[in-house]
Amino acid sequence: MKLATPSATSTTYSQLQWISLCLGLALAAQVTTLPLWLLVVVCVAVAIRLGLAARGYAAPSRAIRLVISAVSIAMLLVQFHTFNGLPAGSALLSLMAGLKLLETQSRRDVYVVALIIYFLSLASLLESTSFWLLIYLLAVSWLTTATLLKLTHSAPPPGWGPSARYAGRLFAHAVPLALVLWLFFPRFQGPLWQMPAQGRHTAESGLSDSMSPGDITELALSDEIAFRVRFTATTPPPHERYWRGPVLHDFDGHTWRREAVGSFAPAALTPAGGAYRYVVSLEPHQHNWIFALDWPERWDLADARLTSDYMLVQPRAITRPIEVSATSYTQVQASQPLGATMRRRDTLLPPGRNVRTLELSHRLRDEHPDDMGYVRAVLDLFRQQPFYYTLKPPALADDSVDEFLFITRHGFCGHYASAFATLMRAAGIPARVVTGYYGGAFNRFADYWIVRQSNAHAWDEIWIEGRGWLRIDPTTAIAPERVERDLKDAVQSGEPVRWSEGIPWITDMRLRVDALRQLWRERILFYDQSSQNDLLALLHIPEPDGQKVAMVLAFGLVLALAWLTWQVRREQRRESKDPLARAYDRLCSKLAAVGLPRKAYEGAESFGARIARERPDLAREVSALCRRYSRLRYGESLHHRSKRASVAEMAFAARVRTFRPRRAAL
């Protein structure tokens, strides 16, 4: 083991400690995404290095380091198969930082670790949406920068306090410039290039592309927010606030699924009512669909498209919060007949399943040959028979519809939607199950709607010749007053109730917090090209294009840099002299401006006397001022700076301020 030889550029134990602390804090932000073994390797490497440094030893030998590096990089490759992409890249960087610390000998090595810490902080932020994480990582970078300052400073290194303060001041000075860059730097739609997004296994949340009896019941108990909606102009009435999610076509007697849907374009719809414009901020749900108000017509997401069953989908899964502005019509009419493929698919029932349901359907169909009459008969059945609406329905076997309709008769929206669609298909009416959300809670503090997982819902769509797809919500036939409000409110006795539900101020506070969160999202997270354009419109720059944005950016940068320069100079001048000296300097520069500069060797009184000789017109005033100055400067007030003295200094400064010498007449 080699002893460390101290030199001007070698690192000290305390520097190593600080940089290790910074690295640890930066890694803490990634602790959930990095492989555990990697964290262990990094920790062990840092611990070994610190242990050696504490005993005054140098870094371990090259051979040991090489072996450790090779093994851990190989393990990394085995785990990720690539170094491309955020998770693998972050893992590699973390590993490099740990190994770099292990071999740290000189300041240069610590510099590299500091750079890695900066980059790791960025990597943590790239897919994050958290305000607190940003603050935390800024604090980590600040600490790292302060460490760097201690490191570059030649002996003796400043104390921890001054370094931290100085680094903090640098960060504070950087803020305006960063703000200008952030606001006006051109943004692009979509990524510049695609990064592989494997390695991060985030649990899917919310609705999925299949529905078994009982699925939605689990969601209904969740308080998690699915999305928030802000209507730009008018808000649709409550019974039209159906948020369309996965449309399910394929039924096996128990579970509804959405298997591959043909990629042909959706049939055109003729709007029959008013249009609603709104902005949806979706929470990430790891699926590719976007919840839009039934039926979406226009949206601002370039790569999103509408499927043939009017689902708004994106090519990639939504792993980060996104914001979509869209326009929907709640009342539409089909302008084309139903395609044969779609008709066949939406009337298909699994043979030999739910036999009693089929019998029931045939009986009812015989009584009601017209489609609408049949629909009404089925809904009447739900209304008149003792069907119950409960969050705790009994478990159902394979022929779920039979069991539900004839035995249990206790169900949730999914049960009713499933049973209704089966009855429709049995009668030859094309029907499908639509899952999504219904309703939402209004946040009166910020004028938007919060739709939670508990608002998850399932309803049906049936095809009526001449009218097109018609939305039927069979759950409303059971307990209309219950569906009008949140599903949560429909909880029967014995169901859990949020403890804070009844306390108004707590509800208010939650709403206020959520309003803040939404503000953070709308203003910061979803700041994009169109927000930039809105901002430029506020600055009276209409129709901004790339060139205009670049000009605004350049102008802003010039302003910010000018501010910075001014700030830096001001700091240099600030308090360099006491007010009295400043006032005297001002007097001298005023006289210099009229061609009477003070000579370097001249004291105040001799300067005054010279001016009196050269410019008799100024004599009285200047010699009075100079005398006053030397009395204040060298008089007794120098030793006991009384309040009176500072008043006198201020009076002197005021006299200098009003003093306006004129140039000598030629």
Add this chain to the structure above:
Amino acid sequence: MATLRQAARNRLRAWAARRHGIDTLPLRIHRRRIYIVPTRFGLLLGALLFAMVIGGLNYSSNLGLAFAFLMVSLVLVAMHHCHRNLLGLSVDVNLEVDAFARTEALFHFMLRNESAVDRCDVEVCVPTAQPAIKSVVTGSYEQVAVAVPAERRGVTRWSQFELRTRYPFGWFHAWTYVQAPLTAFVAPTPAGNRPLPSVAAASGKAMPSQGRGDEDFAGLRSYAPGMPLKHMAWKVLARGGEAAVRIYSDRGAQPEWLEWAALEGLETEARLSQLCRWILECEAGYPRPYGLKIPGIDIMPGRGPLHRSRCLRALAAHGEPMTP
């Protein structure tokens, strides 16, 4: 690559010299003469920041971009602070220094900071010397000694020196050239074992070799400041008489001539070394004026540090091309 960089640096030096002319010291560093470039670490950081901004854009991550832009701005602020670290600093130096060969010539730079902020890690660089580094807190001054190794006898001149800094983070390197002619007069290393000419002459007359003239007492003279205390007539003073100094025989008052011609048979450098040794001996020993005669220059007899320096500089400059 290294030679290319050196060539570029020399061109820049020459250009700066033409641009600023000869400076009068003390010099207050104006912003127009401060140059600043990123260091290698700074360039690495720049590449990293570029990657950070691209990453932020690619992931359309506003938080990532906010962080990246804050770091970019931080670097720009650091650049200003690096520049400011030299701005307005006053520098002064003793332009001419003396040294002996195989020792060091010490230039004492004076850095004065009259601003409200501390100046940290200011390096003073004279070519061929190890740069000296110093921090100057607000409203104070620091002396910085730069030791230039003096290998050979001769006169070394530098037309400029450099102040530079990498503060605060080592991301940038700011520097300024000060066009001031620094001169190091490197006298030869004192060497040789020949006796002083007077001693040699005396021994030639078979005088006692230890005779340094002290024994030829010639009388008293009243004391005047500057006379050697060694020759104070303390006994006279103790008796209550006036302060007096013993005067020795006229041989002691005779100027000692240190002559090039007296060192026949030695090589040039050896002669110069011997002359140097004699000068030091004369200055340290018996108080009698000494003069120097070497080809091209005659220095009239005298004594004292100025005279000594004049003589040593004459030795240093021997054979050197004349200054323009």
